[in-house]
Amino acid sequence: MKIGVVCYPTFGGSGVVATELGIQFAKRGHEVHFITYERPARLDVFMSNVYFHEVLPFKYSLFKYTPYETTLAGRMVDVVKNEKLDVLHVHYAIPHASVAFMAKSILKTQGIEIPVITTLHGTDITLIGKDPALSPVVEFSINNSDGVSAVSHFLKDATHQNFNITREIDVIYNFIDFEKFQKTDKSHFKKAIAPNGEKILTHISNFRSVKRAEDAIFIFKNVYQSIPSKLFMIGDGPERSKLEKICREIGLCHEIRFLGKQGAIGELLSISDLFLLPSSNESFGLAALEAMALEVPVISTNAGGIPEVNVHGETGYLSEIGDVEDMSKNAIHILSDESRHQQFRANAFKKAQEFNVQKIVPQYEALYERAIERCKGVMV
Ligand code: GMT
Numbered sequence: 001m002k003i004g005v006v007c008y009p010t011f012g013g014s015g016v017v018a019t020e021l022g023i024q025f026a027k028r029g030h031e032v033h034f035i036t037y038e039r040p041a042r043l044d045v046f047m048s049n050v051y052f053h054e055v056l057p058f059k060y061s062l063f064k065y066t067p068y069e070t071t072l073a074g075r076m077v078d079v080v081k082n083e084k085l086d087v088l089h090v091h092y093a094i095p096h097a098s099v100a101f102m103a104k105s106i107l108k109t110q111g112i113e114i115p116v117i118t119t120l121h122g123t124d125i126t127l128i129g130k131d132p133a134l135s136p137v138v139e140f141s142i143n144n145s146d147g148v149s150a151v152s153h154f155l156k157d158a159t160h161q162n163f164n165i166t167r168e169i170d171v172i173y174n175f176i177d178f179e180k181f182q183k184t185d186k187s188h189f190k191k192a193i194a195p196n197g198e199k200i201l202t203h204i205s206n207f208r209s210v211k212r213a214e215d216a217i218f219i220f221k222n223v224y225q226s227i228p229s230k231l232f233m234i235g236d237g238p239e240r241s242k243l244e245k246i247c248r249e250i251g252l253c254h255e256i257r258f259l260g261k262q263g264a265i266g267e268l269l270s271i272s273d274l275f276l277l278p279s280s281n282e283s284f285g286l287a288a289l290e291a292m293a294l295e296v297p298v299i300s301t302n303a304g305g306i307p308e309v310n311v312h313g314e315t316g317y318l319s320e321i322g323d324v325e326d327m328s329k330n331a332i333h334i335l336s337d338e339s340r341h342q343q344f345r346a347n348a349f350k351k352a353q354e355f356n357v358q359k360i361v362p363q364y365e366a367l368y369e370r371a372i373e374r375c376k377g378v379m380v
Pocket of ligand 1: 285
C-alpha cells in the first residue's frame, strides 16, 4: 500500500502515534508519505520507503494569517495524485479531517477516489472540538471520513456524546514497540542523578493546563518528606515558568530537574521508579503506557481513558482529579516497600504488553482495507 500520513509533527501524543505507526507500516514493506509542516520529531530513522513532504507557509502581505489549511489541502492533492497513494490517514481532527475532505473533493473532480481515515486523539474532541466555533466542521468531517478510529472507548463515547455521528468508530488503542522500548541498564546514569539511592519520580507532558503538572510537583513534595527522592519534569509548554516558580517557592529546586523536550525518553524512564500523570483530561495516556513498558508503575487520576491503561491497585493507582493527598499516599505506598514496588513494576510491564504494536497495527490495516473497499464501491 502507499499511505499518506498527516499529523502534527511535534512531541505531542498524536504526532508520536502517527509517526510510530508510519514507521511500522514502512517496516512491513508499505510506502509511507508524511505530509507535515516539519519533519516529525519521532521520525529519526532513515528508511528508503519513507518520504517527507513539507507543507511550507504561504506568505503574502494581504494575509493576516497564513492560509495553512489551503496549502495543506494543495499539498495533499499533489502527493496523492503524483505518488499515487492508496489511502490518506489524518491524525487529530482539527484541521486535518476537514482539510482531507477538501483534498478528497478536489481529487474526485479529477477522477481520483482517495479513502480518508481520521484518527481522533483526544482534545480534538473533548476540549476544542466541541467548541461551537469548530464543532459543525468537526462533526461534518468525521461523518465524511471513510474510516474513523478513536484511541480509547472513553473517546469513542465522548465523540458520540458531543456530536451527531453517523459513521462507525473503531477503537484502536495507542501502542508500544517493544523493540524500541526496552529497559536498558543505566545504573551509572542513575547513580549520577541519585547518588544515595534516592527514588526517581517522573512526569512527562506538554505542560498545558490539562496536564495539571503542578500536582506532580505537590505530590513529589509530599513523597519527599518521607522518602529520599528526585523529580524529573520532562517536556515543555506554556506552564513551565509557573511550574519553575512553584519549585522555587517550595524550596525544592535542587531536587527537581526540568529536562525540557527529550528524544531519549526510554533511557530516562529506565531509571525512573514511579510515573506521575495527574491530568484532568486524558483520552488514553500514551506517556503512562511508555512508562509501564519500561516497568514503571503509574500514579494517575481516573480521568477519561486512563483506567483503560492503568489498573488501580495493580499497575499503579487511580485517584480523583486534583486529589494530591491520595496520589501522594499511593506513591508512598508503592515506593516504601521494595517487594511491593517490584510487584507493581512487573504488573505494569505485563499490562503494557496488551498494547504491543504487533497487535495494534493489523487493526489499522483492517480499517484501511475496509475504507479502500468502500471507495472502490463508490467508483463502480
Ligand atoms: O495531550 C497530549 O499530550 C497531546 C495530545 C495530542 O493529540 O497530541 O495527546 C492526545 O493523544 C494521545 C495519543 O493518542 C493520547 O495518548 C493522549 O491521552 C491525548 N491527550 C489528551 O487527551 C489530553
